[in-house]
Amino acid sequence: MKLPTTEDRDPLSIGLSTRPDEEILALLLQRQRDALTATEAAIPQITRAAEALRKAAQAGRKIGYAGAGSAGLTALADCLELPGTFGFPPERLRMLFAGGAENLLHLAGSHEDNEETGYRDFQASGLGEGDILIGVSASGTTPFTLGTFRAARQSGTVTIALANNPDTPLLRIADNPVFLNTPPEIVAGSTRLGAASAQKAALNMISTLVALRLGHAVRGHMVNLVADNDKLRQRAQRILQDLTGCAAEAAEEKLVLADGRVKIAALMILEDLDAEGAAQLLSANDGNLRPFL
CATH class of the missing domain: 1.10.8.1080 (Helicase, Ruva Protein; domain 3)
Incomplete structure (x- = not known):
């Protein structure tokens, strides 16, 4: 049976521990470059996602993020950084993380398996028609994140999905799918490596483009910041x-x-x-x- 790319093993990982440190690090770095190349190939999809986010932000709508595990942490970082970098109002941000805040220290994996929990978390978030939900899932099959998207569709919330496997449920259900075609990981299934780098780059591109279009970044400056330190x-x-x-x-x-x-x-x-x-x-x-x- 052919494995999804995010679960497959990179052939170059075999015998890797017998090679010199410098060679191992060079290969790890190359796989990061490969991840960014995958992000570059997705620029047309990233452009459409950014435009959807711009419209929602300009209309004063709320922005939500959803994810589990390492993909959820990548989404969380983007959510937390928007106010400080671009002055986005924190009260208009929502973070739907599998297991909630108490799961951030230990990342118990079982929380991501419950689609109904994602559905209920969305319903409790206050997101609704015209708002935006950005879901990040390397596999594209995470039940928790799929549950948030199912609820979002019923509520009229526009969705953006980032996933690293093709033709997956999350990409199919999303209004604005972004497929990041990253190669198999050096440590099979450890998507906090290349897959997460592509996700982070794509999220950075989306938020920065929106900030430029809304005038929150001018002449290379973050002019919407509030100087509080x-x-x-x-x-x-x-x-x-x-x-x-x-x-x-x-x-x-x-x-x-x-x-x-x-x-x-x-x-x-x-x-x-x-x-x-x-x-x-x-x-x-x-x-x-x-x-x-």
């Missing part, structure tokens, strides 16, 4: 100086008045407004700073 305050000050040409002192002053919100501070400088006026002007332009630069 010393590192981010220094970064925000540099961003303001680059975007507006102001002095460091002016950037620091406006950031304080804008409660660390870079876009607001930028408009205060560019349009000579107070924080309230800048916020109103930004809102009237869908939060996009780019027209004023």
